[in-house]
Amino acid sequence: MGPLHAKFANRGRRKSTSVSTGVVAEETWSIPRDRAPTAPSQTRHYEPPAATPETWPCKPSVANPIVKAMFDFVPRSSAEVAFSKGDRLEILLKCGEDWWRAYHLGTKETGYIPKSYVASASSLESQEVADLHIAAQIQYPARRTEPVINDLTPDSGWEISPHTLQLGHQLGEGSFGEVWYGTWNNVVPVAIKRLRSGSMTREQFLDEAAIMKTLRHKHILALHAVCSLQEPILIVTEYMPYGALLDVLRGATYPMTSKIYMATQVADGMLYLEGKQLIHRDLAARNVLVGESLICKISDFGLARLLQSDEYDITSDQRFPVKWTAPEAFLKNCFSIKSDVWSFGILMMEIVTDGAIPYPGMTKRQVMDEVPYGYRMKKPPNCPEPFYEIAFSCWTHNMDDRPSFDHIYDALYNFSVYSERSYDVQ
Ligand SMILES: Nc1ncnc2c1ncn2[C@@H]1O[C@H](COP(=O)(O)OP(=O)(O)OP(=O)(O)O)[C@@H](O)[C@H]1O
Numbered sequence: 001m002g003p004l005h006a007k008f009a010n011r012g013r014r015k016s017t018s019v020s021t022g023v024v025a026e027e028t029w030s031i032p033r034d035r036a037p038t039a040p041s042q043t044r045h046y047e048p049p050a051a052t053p054e055t056w057p058c059k060p061s062v063a064n065p066i067v068k069a070m071f072d073f074v075p076r077s078s079a080e081v082a083f084s085k086g087d088r089l090e091i092l093l094k095c096g097e098d099w100w101r102a103y104h105l106g107t108k109e110t111g112y113i114p115k116s117y118v119a120s121a122s123s124l125e126s127q128e129v130a131d132l133h134i135a136a137q138i139q140y141p142a143r144r145t146e147p148v149i150n151d152l153t154p155d156s157g158w159e160i161s162p163h164t165l166q167l168g169h170q171l172g173e174g175s176f177g178e179v180w181y182g183t184w185n186n187v188v189p190v191a192i193k194r195l196r197s198g199s200m201t202r203e204q205f206l207d208e209a210a211i212m213k214t215l216r217h218k219h220i221l222a223l224h225a226v227c228s229l230q231e232p233i234l235i236v237t238e239y240m241p242y243g244a245l246l247d248v249l250r251g252a253t254y255p256m257t258s259k260i261y262m263a264t265q266v267a268d269g270m271l272y273l274e275g276k277q278l279i280h281r282d283l284a285a286r287n288v289l290v291g292e293s294l295i296c297k298i299s300d301f302g303l304a305r306l307l308q309s310d311e312y313d314i315t316s317d318q319r320f321p322v323k324w325t326a327p328e329a330f331l332k333n334c335f336s337i338k339s340d341v342w343s344f345g346i347l348m349m350e351i352v353t354d355g356a357i358p359y360p361g362m363t364k365r366q367v368m369d370e371v372p373y374g375y376r377m378k379k380p381p382n383c384p385e386p387f388y389e390i391a392f393s394c395w396t397h398n399m400d401d402r403p404s405f406d407h408i409y410d411a412l413y414n415f416s417v418y419s420e421r422s423y424d425v426q
Pocket residue numbers: 171172173174175176177178179191221237238239240241243244247282286287289299300
């Protein structure tokens with residue numbers, strides 16, 4: 001169990017990188033070894049080879065790397081190049097985080113391509129082997145889904161005009177405001193969160209959004225763009241067709257295999273945040289969203305902090321999720337990655353109980369009165385003992401003694417590999 005970073009316990013405002021609002025400048029590609037092209041959904045057990053030239057010429061040349069398309073790509077503008085799975089492209093330039101300028105070796109067209117749709121032949125092969133290995137281990141039909149392109153275009157920046165969005169139907173409403181389904185440029189499906197006016201200042205929001213924008217992980221919801229120049233501020237994210245994990249859990253009964261798979265994915269996303277020394281503050285099944293093949297992505301990272309000013313009185317706010325919150329957080333407002341670990345334990349109970357409200361039969365007040373003195377949620381019926389043990393360890397009173405997400409991920413992963421089969425066979 002790793003020591004708690006002093007930084008986690010500090011609830012002062014984090015410094016963020018400056019907010020980019022303009023055009024993404026093209027730069028000649030000089031690649032550090034650790035940034036070589038990689039397949040989009042790597043597992044942590046696989047490192048792609050990183051042998052690439054230091055600088056690639058900007059026009060077709062034998063020295064440029066060749067990549068192979070893993071998915072079909074339909075361009076959204078004339079600046080982008082169409083390709084089909086299996087096509088070969090030559091990479092010319094790096095243009096921001098998500099896009100490359102490329103030359104199509106078949107159609108001879110030059111333009112932008114989303115880099116997560118292609119892979120070097122060697123990394124593609126290794127990824128396929130890794131995917132098959134994991135799917136076999138956890139006995140889950142892991143299908144490779146189309147990757148997400150975080151930046152909507154190579155040159156849009158991430159402050160976009162609200163006129164490029166077409167509003168569809170309302171998906172739901174939470175503490176921050178309404179969430180709508182929509183499209184960007186009539187093509188890309190997106191979710192649009194309209195932040196309730198006055199819930200936070202534009203500066204506060206942009207500070208936090210700048211951090212959110214740097215996050216790229218297969219289990220963290222992609223933030224595509226913001227419209228922050230008017231009220232209400234709009235946050236444009238990846239659209240997740242199956243909605244909140246809480247509703248998914250309540251809508252059907254899943255086998256234990258799938259439940260472990262859900263928990264492992266959330267732990268994987270939290271492990272990524274932990275590595276970046278970031279805190280979620282509102283981890284719960286309502287803030288995990290579900291896509292194809294039961295893929296789970298953590299959403300609403302960091303937003304909770306903005307609702308909680310220094311004068312914010314947790315105990316008097318009806319909306320405050322007491323049952324998910326560690327005692328040091330609801331008593332002393334001390335949020336850290338270790339209070340996220342506590343919430344993760346509660347989220348595991350939501351998963352195993354098909355989305356039941358935690359601490360059945362207890363009021364929020366009772367939880368606030370009893371949990372700081374050692375009361376813990378009981379093991380729900382049908383919950384495998386080792387699964388409950390992992391959750392229980394997340395509720396250790398001394399936060400330094402709670403496991404890290406690294407540890408939790410490994411425990412769940414090993415659990416999924418070695419123990420869970422028997423639970424579904426019963
Ligand atoms: N990216 C998305 N894709 C699809 N549905 C979404 C997306 N984001 C939110 N939703 C839907 O909108 C609902 C409301 O989300 P919202 O984040 O505003 O509130 P919440 O998660 O229920 O509570 P909280 O205020 O704690 O975040 C969700 O329950 C979900 O059904």
